[in-house]
Amino acid sequence: MTSTSAVRSMHGRFNRLLMRLLKIGIVGTLLLMLAAETFSSSADDRPPMVSWLSWVQVAVSLFVIGVYVWYRPGRKRWIAAAAVASLAMTGLDMVYDQGVRGVGTAELFALGLLMLFAVRHWDAPPGRWVAFATGTAVMLIGFRLFDEELESAAVGGTVLIFMTMTTVIGFGAYLRSMDKLRRETQEEVRQAERLELAREMHDFVAHHVTGMVVLAQAAQVTNTDPKKAFADIEEAGLAALTSMRRMVKMLRNDAEGAGTNPLGDLAQIEDLVERFSREGTDATCFISPELAGNTVAPEIAATAHRVVREALTNVRKHARGATRVRVVVAAASGNGLEVSVRDDGRAARGKLSDSGGGMGLLGLGERIEAVGGQLRAQARPEGGWETAAWLPRESAVPAE
Missing domain, CATH: 3.30.565.10 (Histidine kinase-like ATPase, C-terminal domain)
Incomplete structure (x- = not known):
């Protein structure tokens, strides 16, 4: 049993390490993508870094990537903040056209990952509207990335973004259903444990109380010394209390109960x-x-x-x-x-x-x-x- 626990612990550490390395790889790729998008240019275009608006877009992209890095379940408000910031940046880009290619590819991918979390934690505060706001930000970011003069490229890119977002939504819904199934399974296990503990509690009480009743009945029909009879009943009562304490310690997961099996073992x-x-x-x-x-x-x-x-x-x-x-x-x-x-x-x-x-x-x-x-x-x-x-x-x- 000890070796099994050690294997489980090692497996858990390996999974955490793997997920951490995966996240580092994703963030590193997003940052490299953001840098390449900011400083690169074609023969006929200027690089985005010559425009002040592009640096604002870089700042928004870094903010969205940062939300992805530090996101934890329960921090869905930060997803809402990232979506609102992206929508505001897209609106600003539409108002102030600087004549250079916009920055937003890394932001698009980061928003897609946040969309996954928004769908997975669909009912978490501040509400379901966060998923819709994030989806809108993903769809509208194309105005920054696609040249309006190349209509076919804009349409194709928008369709590609929509298909990718649909896939992300589907995967997020799948994860949400798995989370729900896991919670239901845990609740079933807890219910089974409660029923088992109820049976154990009944057995403890029946065993010790029956002993006290037998001692009391014996004292009434024999010439037992009253002091000894009361002492025996007291000892049986203390044994019952000890068993009850063991059960309560297990229910509370008290560290003091470690090393003693409250349900009994061979030594007991x-x-x-x-x-x-x-x-x-x-x-x-x-x-x-x-x-x-x-x-x-x-x-x-x-x-x-x-x-x-x-x-x-x-x-x-x-x-x-x-x-x-x-x-x-x-x-x-x-x-x-x-x-x-x-x-x-x-x-x-x-x-x-x-x-x-x-x-x-x-x-x-x-x-x-x-x-x-x-x-x-x-x-x-x-x-x-x-x-x-x-x-x-x-x-x-x-x-x-």
């Missing part, structure tokens, strides 16, 4: 069994040494912890007269592990649903199947009940 199974044993039932736990370390994926360890927790909760609720519970987590064939919880109690009278049971095993089975495992819950021939699960050591669901 021993603590779970030990607390169960202190509540009046002889419970022992064995975890195979070869499962120590990082040989089991975190989600598999959390699932194993949940199997034990659900089984112990069911022992409290439904196993009448249970005196012994054995919990074993051992390596199994097929690069897997087996979690088993066996008791020597008798089944409760009546339907399981009458005492509030049944749904826990159903949810547990769904979770085990989701990671590629199998659940078995059945009565033992020699008496008692067995809850066992085979789990792979690595999740069957590939990491994204």
Whole structure:
């Protein structure tokens, strides 16, 4: 799992570096294009640099390129400023004809890139009119670039600009749809996580509160020292609070929770069994040494912890007269592990649903199947009940 995280981090850094180099290349090309357009000329024409208006156009082009360089999502107002500046510059060029070729090719390309952002962030403030203003600026910039005397060249250039802008708009709309799909997917993942956390919260509460109820009932029918009974109930309550804090830390992504799996792991199974044993039932736990370390994926360890927790909760609720519970987590064939919880109690009278049971095993089975495992819950021939699960050591669901 650690190597996978390292690969993801390296892949992310490589993508960021690639995008940065691509942006540097685009900006460098635009600046070279602007310089060549400003200082170059044909045999019959003067270079644009001889006109003061051309230097104003250069300044506007640099401003538009700068907006592209420093644009970030949420700064759409700068796109609006670039579009308005370009439109004003085109109007000024139409009023003051200096008799030289206008400057604006680099500005045209930069506006096209800003058009992509304006369409992609269509609903961002200050509004959708920014995309229309940018498109208008792109279409009207041809008055600066094309000689009015060459009508065919002007028409052809305008058509080319229109086709290019249409392509940019289409690509921007595609990116916008992908952003929307990504947000919807993230929301679905968050909803699934919230449902999973709700199930986990229910299991934590059911496990610990059931323990406190059992202790309180035992204190009423036995000659237990009241101080000891209250101390046991207090300890069970503190354990419940600890579990709740772990869950809250995960919800808040608190750095203090780092290093502890709030949903449980193999190391926490021993603590779970030990607390169960202190509540009046002889419970022992064995975890195979070869499962120590990082040989089991975190989600598999959390699932194993949940199997034990659900089984112990069911022992409290439904196993009448249970005196012994054995919990074993051992390596199994097929690069897997087996979690088993066996008791020597008798089944409760009546339907399981009458005492509030049944749904826990159903949810547990769904979770085990989701990671590629199998659940078995059945009565033992020699008496008692067995809850066992085979789990792979690595999740069957590939990491994204």
